[in-house]
Amino acid sequence: MSVPKTMKGVQLIGHGGPDKLVWNDAIATPQPGPGEALVKVLAAGVNNTDINTRIGWYSKDITDATDDTDPQAEVEAGGWSGALHFPRIQGADLCGEVVALGDGVSNLTPGMRVTCPTNQPEPTPEAPTRFLAIGSEFDGTFAQYCRVPAKQLHDVSSSPLSDVQIAAIPCAHGTAFNLVSRSGIAPGDRVLVTGASGGVGLAAVELAKLKGADVTALASPAKQDAVRTAGADVVLDRNGTLDAGAITVAIDVVGGSGWGAVIDALAPGGRYATSGAIAGPIIEADLRTIYLNDLTIYGCSYTPHQVFAELVALLNAGKVSPLVSKTYPMADIATAQADFTTKKYPGKLVLIPPQD
Numbered sequence: 001m002s003v004p005k006t007m008k009g010v011q012l013i014g015h016g017g018p019d020k021l022v023w024n025d026a027i028a029t030p031q032p033g034p035g036e037a038l039v040k041v042l043a044a045g046v047n048n049t050d051i052n053t054r055i056g057w058y059s060k061d062i063t064d065a066t067d068d069t070d071p072q073a074e075v076e077a078g079g080w081s082g083a084l085h086f087p088r089i090q091g092a093d094l095c096g097e098v099v100a101l102g103d104g105v106s107n108l109t110p111g112m113r114v115t116c117p118t119n120q121p122e123p124t125p126e127a128p129t130r131f132l133a134i135g136s137e138f139d140g141t142f143a144q145y146c147r148v149p150a151k152q153l154h155d156v157s158s159s160p161l162s163d164v165q166i167a168a169i170p171c172a173h174g175t176a177f178n179l180v181s182r183s184g185i186a187p188g189d190r191v192l193v194t195g196a197s198g199g200v201g202l203a204a205v206e207l208a209k210l211k212g213a214d215v216t217a218l219a220s221p222a223k224q225d226a227v228r229t230a231g232a233d234v235v236l237d238r239n240g241t242l243d244a245g246a247i248t249v250a251i252d253v254v255g256g257s258g259w260g261a262v263i264d265a266l267a268p269g270g271r272y273a274t275s276g277a278i279a280g281p282i283i284e285a286d287l288r289t290i291y292l293n294d295l296t297i298y299g300c301s302y303t304p305h306q307v308f309a310e311l312v313a314l315l316n317a318g319k320v321s322p323l324v325s326k327t328y329p330m331a332d333i334a335t336a337q338a339d340f341t342t343k344k345y346p347g348k349l350v351l352i353p354p355q356d
Contacts (some may be wrong), residue, residue: 003029003145006142007028007029007144008024008025008144008331009023009024009089009138009142009330010022010091010142010330010331011024011027011084011088012053012054012084012090013087013283015056016054016056016084017055018054018334018337018338021333023085027080027089028071029144030147032101032105033343034102035149035150035151036102036105036147036148037098037100037101037102037147038092038098038099038101038145038147039096039098039099039114039146039153040097040144040145041095041141041143041146041353042096042097042163042167043164043167043351044091044093044095044112044351045168045171045172045350045351046094046336046350046351047093047172048066048178049135050090050092050135050142051135051337053084053090054090054337056069057069061283064280066278067278067341082135082302087172089139089142089143089146091134091140091141092118092133092141093141093167094113094140094146094167094170095113095114096113096123097111098110098111098112107150107151107153108153112157113155113163113166114154114156115153115154115169116134116148116170116330117132117135117152117170117308118170118171118175119131119174119302120132120133120134121303122329124202127252129193129301130142130302133194134148141167142333144353144354144356154312156316159316159318160318161315161320161321164324164350164352168199168347168348171199171200172203172322172348174198174308174311175203175212175253176200176203176206176207178300178301178303179200179251179274179298180204180207180211180251181307182300183249183251183272184211185211185249187213189211189213190216190249191208191213191214191215191217191248191249191250192217192242192246192249192251193205193216193217193251193257194218194253194277195252195254195276196217196218196227196232196235197219197223197226197227197346197347198253199296200275201219201227201251202227202322202323202347203320204251205217205227205230206231206321208231209232210314210319215233216235217236218240219235219237219238221237224284226347238258239258242264242265243265245267245268246265247270248266248269248271249273249314250263250265250266250270250271250272250273251273252272253278254279255274255276255277255281255283256277256283259283259285260284260308263286263289263295268294269293270295270296271295271296271297272298274295274298275300275301322347323347323348324350326345326350327338328342328349329352329354330352330353330354331354336349
């Protein structure tokens with residue numbers, strides 16, 4: 001297909017509020033270099049990580065919950081790996097169509113429908129868990145086209161899921177599947193999922209059930225039906241009491257003041273896995289609970305290629321079904337992010353770029 005010289009999209013021009021998201025009708029369309037592919041964006045999900053990056057929440061200077069962080073706070077190293085280069089096109093979720101290939105690419109063909117992980121593994125001997133995050137370390141999906149390393153793209157042409165559904169998977173299901181894989185969830189496990197009505201939480205419930213676990217989920221009353229539909233065996237209020245030793249695995253993306261109660265709920269030999277801290281990154285617990293109960297803690301951001309490939313196999317087989325509550329034109333990103341932060345929608349929100 002013919003690729004225009006310029007494209008439309010959203011540029012983040014600095015850390016701050018929604019005013020830092022600027023719509024641009026004439027961004028130079030990227031060209032694929034060796035080992036890269038140019039992908040036409042069909043749909044792009046909205047995620048906490050996009051908002052966190054915009055407000056600079058990944059800076060060590062920020063200690064508040066994401067909702068309590070002042071978007072006007074002065075930060076320099078506010079991205080996943082430190083300072084960002086502005087303007088940056090954000091967007092951590094991709095469903096797209098391959099339209100052009102750089103030299104040396106043999107695993108893709110034009111017209112192929114593709115997706116890719118949010119955190120893209122690029123390990124080195126010195127940094128074996130190194131990754132680059134799309135929409136943070138390099139331009140992402142909040143535009144009509146994006147350039148992606150070809151080795152990170154996965155063919156989803158055969159999936160029965162829609163473009164919008166696939167765009168809801170990489171960040172949420174990718175994060176959740178990494179948590180499930182790292183913590184070794186298996187039949188017989190009693191799993192607790194915090195923040196279970198969000199994108200990652202719902203995906204964790206669904207994927208833990210696929211692994212044969214019994215799932216207890218924490219969610220606000222208004223969104224508990226969606227959590228039950230995802231497969232939770234027991235749904236409790238997010239401020240509900242957890243019995244000591246009741247679970248073998250905790251999947252936690254909340255953190256904050258409730259962290260100690262989650263640790264106390266783990267049985268001896270239990271595993272705790274985290275990929276987020278929406279209620280706050282600074283936590284408090286009794287270290288004796290951790291070492292006397294022989295607990296294992298997993299911090300999960302690096303996603304090995306084979307883990308995401310296994311998730312892609314599930315979505316190509318139609319075994320996962322992400323909940324998308326609402327879609328928006330990409331130009332309405334500020335509205336979509338405002339709706340996202342209200343937490344009134346379960347699952348995911350998705351942006352649709354202009355299809356010129």
